[in-house]
Amino acid sequence: MLRNFSLRFRGQGACVVENVDLDVAAGEILCIVGESGCGKSVTAMALMGLLPSDTARIPDGSMTFDGRTFDLTTEGIPSDMRGSDMAMIFQEPMTSLNPAFRIGDQIAESVERHKGCSRADARARALEMLRRVGLPSPEQRLDQYPHQLSGGQRQRVMIAMALANDPRLLIADEPTTALDVTIQAQILELIRDLQRDTGMGTIMITHDLGVVAEVADTVAVMYGGQIVETGPVAEVFENPQHPYTIGLMASVPRLTGPRARLTTIPGTVPTTDAMAEGCRFRTRCAFAAPLCATRPAPTRLTGGHAVACHFAPLEQHLAVAG
Ligand SMILES: Nc1ncnc2c1ncn2[C@@H]1O[C@H](COP(=O)(O)OP(=O)(O)OP(=O)(O)O)[C@@H](O)[C@H]1O
Ligand SMILES: [Mg+2]
Structure with missing residues (x-):
């Protein structure tokens, strides 16, 4: 439903969000997961028309919603649909x-x-x-x-x-981050129940893979303003293919097995101005090669799983490498 969405703030060289596609079916929860600053909130806010029009520019993108397609570069989602057909909840309730x-x-x-x-x-x-x-x-x-x-x-x-x-689409931006864990679980369960009862589609934004595992039907992993991997949640968790997703999964602490040091992904998300052409993860990626200076097109794997990496599926390349 969201197609080829890009967003640029005035005065910045590169787009903060670039060529993002998102699909959420009625009655399903899509989780967008990614590190702080990767562009999750600005994407949601752009859809809701909440970004300042004098600094935020949308050079590309359209959204199909309830059978109608809106050009986001010009008019966006009509204001009478926002807050009714399409509603949003925020991390901090006092904002709304x-x-x-x-x-x-x-x-x-x-x-x-x-x-x-x-x-x-x-x-x-x-x-x-x-x-x-x-x-x-x-x-x-x-x-x-x-x-x-x-x-x-x-x-x-x-x-x-x-x-x-009765919205048809709910966008929830980190709705439970500010709450303690028991309340967090109750609120997630509430959203999931209401969402199943009403059949609305839901986009849930989080940086927490635990939340994804808890509620998502499908997941979109975002890095540096781009979707790097997407698919049904079981598929992506069992068979992560993008080096960033693999790093993200490895950084989740586990209680089973020997207590190992937490794994981290070296480096930080580049600032918008420092974002590389091509794959934006390549400056932190163990597999980076000259090829990665060109933008990888998504490789479609089985079962609706897609990965934007030149080396996907990884097994194939690891097998070749020895
Ligand atoms: N009004 C603005 N003008 C310029 N840059 C902005 C503006 N709002 C956000 N940004 C930049 O856009 C990038 C993405 O921010 P965003 O809030 O979407 O991150 P996020 O993925 O939601 O992170 P978090 O997990 O911390 O909430 C950041 O680098 C941020 O500094
Ligand atoms: Mg945010």
Whole structure:
């Protein structure tokens, strides 16, 4: 649904996000995973029209959504679809909750605006949503302000608000990173349940492979603004093919087996201006060769798995190398 999306900020030499394709089916969760700074949030924000139009330029890209294709270089997703057909939740709930308004009023106002229903119906919908996201004593909560809730409760309210207008696509940007692990698991489960019930497609952004393993149907691994590997989650976890994905998997601590030192990928994500032509991972890659100065086209493996590496599938090259 997202095709060939690129994004450049004014004054920067290279695109922060380059030629990104993403597909998410109805009723499925696509996780975008990648290191800090690789361009996950700016991609989501561009889709929601949240980037400042004076500095962010979209030289290429289109998005097909609900059977319609929108050219992102010009008009983007129409504003009346954002927040209703396509909703977003953020890492920090206070970015979308207004501290000065009661929770019930905030949800009801959004429902009234997008669905054009009466205030009473909108308020009933707000209550129904607070119940659905499992907020304790929802009737009383309607009249509370965001600061009267805990972080986990605020995150539930934000989910209630995002889902109140029955979106077909939900974008969740690190929705659980700010929460402790038990609440994190509850919120992930909530999103997964609601998403299955409603059949909406979901793009979940995370830097945590544990979250990916927990919720994803498909995964897109992002490095330096490019998708380097994508496919069904079991396929990518069992048979990672891009050297970056392999490094990312190896850096997850395990409790089984002998306690080894944590593996890290040497180096850091290059800044946008320092981004190499060709494969952007090549400055950190153990397999880098002169060939990598040209951009690798995705190699399609079996079962919907694709890898943007000249050396994919890796086994083949490792076998040749000896
Ligand atoms: N308004 C802006 N102007 C210029 N550069 C920006 C702007 N917003 C973000 N960037 C740059 O775009 C790059 C991608 O940022 P982004 O926030 O998408 O990273 P991320 O993958 O979401 O990281 P994290 O995991 O830390 O949230 C970064 O190098 C960032 O500095
Ligand atoms: Mg981010």
